[in-house]
Amino acid sequence: xxxxxxxxxxxxxxxxxxxxxxEDPNVLAGVRSLGADTVVTFARPGAAASAAATAAGxxxxxxxxxxxxxxLLWDQGALDALRGIPGIAGFHYRDEDVVEGYTAAAAQQRxxxxxxxxxxxxxxxxxxxxxxVADPAYLDDYFRPEFSDFVVPYFYPVGTTILxxxxxxxxxxxxxxxxxxxxxxxMPPGKGVLPVLQAFEQIGYPVGPAFAQxxxxxxxxxWPATQDVAxxxxxxxxxxxxxxxxxxxxxxxxxxxxxxxxxxxxxTRVVPGRPIAASAP
Numbered sequence: 001x002x003x004x005x006x007x008x009x010x011x012x013x014x015x016x017x018x019x020x021x022x023e024d025p026n027v028l029a030g031v032r033s034l035g036a037d038t039v040v041t042f043a044r045p046g047a048a049a050s051a052a053a054t055a056a057g058x059x060x061x062x063x064x065x066x067x068x069x070x071x072l073l074w075d076q077g078a079l080d081a082l083r084g085i086p087g088i089a090g091f092h093y094r095d096e097d098v099v100e101g102y103t104a105a106a107a108q109q110r111x112x113x114x115x116x117x118x119x120x121x122x123x124x125x126x127x128x129x130x131x132x133v134a135d136p137a138y139l140d141d142y143f144r145p146e147f148s149d150f151v152v153p154y155f156y157p158v159g160t161t162i163l164x165x166x167x168x169x170x171x172x173x174x175x176x177x178x179x180x181x182x183x184x185x186x187m188p189p190g191k192g193v194l195p196v197l198q199a200f201e202q203i204g205y206p207v208g209p210a211f212a213q214x215x216x217x218x219x220x221x222x223w224p225a226t227q228d229v230a231x232x233x234x235x236x237x238x239x240x241x242x243x244x245x246x247x248x249x250x251x252x253x254x255x256x257x258x259x260x261x262x263x264x265x266x267x268t269r270v271v272p273g274r275p276i277a278a279s280a281p
Contacts, residue, residue: 011059011089013150013194013228014259015040016245020236022049027246028056031234034245034252035259040092040230044068050087059089061123065096066103069111072118079118090123091115092152101129101142108147123149127196130155130179131162145187150194154232155179157215159202159242168207176218184222192228195219199231199255200244212254213261227262231255 015038021027022041031039038059041049045062053060072079082088093111095103108126115124126148132138145151157172159165166172197215201207212231219226235244245251 011037012262012264013038013230014262015061015194015228015230016199016234016255017196017230017232018042018234021234022046022062023052025052025056027234028052028058030246032056032058034231034256036231038089038230045082045085045088045091047085050085054087060087061090061092061125062088064091064093064111064115066093066107066111067096069093069114072114088119088122090125090149091119092125092127094126101127101132101138103142105142105144105147108144112147125149125152125194127152127154128183130176130183133179133182136182139182139186143183143186145183145191150192150228151183151187152194152196152230153180153183153219154196156198156200156232158198158207158211159205165205167205168211173214173218176215177221180219180222193219193223193226194228194230195226196230196232197255199233199251200235200242201248201251203241203243207251207254209250209254211251212258216258229258229262 014034014036016031016034016036017040018027018031019042022039022043023046028039036058038061039053039056040061042063043049044064049062050060072082093115094100095107098104103126112124112126115122128143128151130153155161155176157166157176158168163175166175195216197212198207199212216226216229231245233244235246235248245255
């Protein structure tokens with residue numbers, strides 16, 4: 001099976017990630033009010049979520065596991081059901097059976113090729129976890145920019161991570177840049193980048209109104225032409241230690257200014273693609 005040719009991306013990718021609420025008109029209206037044009041969900045594709053996103057004026061990019069993708073080759077009913085959902089602009093995928101960020105290269109290749117063959121006009125994304133980048137074996141074994149239409153790096157710099165804790169007043173820009181630079185050195189020329197920025201606040205680690213732009217400036221220091229951006233995440237009322245955009249008006253203002261300040265994409269932009277084989281077992 002081959003993934004053939006490039007796709008023409010007609011919108012600007014001002015994305016907000018939802019972990020819940022993808023069918024809630026109030027949630028989607030809130031996302032749209034930021035100036036976002038795309039909603040990315042952690043839920044699998046659904047007609048109600050797609051219709052709600054369309055009604056809110058948002059492109060819809062749901063989740064598929066690598067097992068879901070593989071199943072599309074054998075289950076005609078599943079494929080027909082997926083094709084029957086209007087308004088899907090793309091997919092993001094990963095292997096749910098491994099630690100996040102560690103989808104095997106062969107599994108990335110296979111999922112990307114299948115989705116490109118079955119949905120040639122869809123955006124297909126695989127996100128690159130940044131905190132293990134300090135280990136060269138991680139990039140050697142798992143970083144495959146050719147199996148995602150954009151390189152999608154994610155790391156949330158203010159708060160506690162396995163790399164330690166950082167306040168907004170700390171020099172977290174240096175650490176973020178140190179994680180991004182090895183990716184840039186392994187990327188083919190012209191490959192687009194979709195930065196996933198921290199759009200939540202951890203209790204005890206407050207962030208201010210410049211936080212979104214400061215993150216984006218680090219990405220721009222490495223990829224100056226970057227015009228696409230994603231925010232993680234809208235938030236939910238779970239009462240946990242992380243508070244998302246929905247509950248932090250200051251963060252909303254920060255991302256609203258960031259989205260508004262990015263230039264619109266001039267006309268149709270082509271996302272490079274190439275034939276990638278994926279044989280059935």
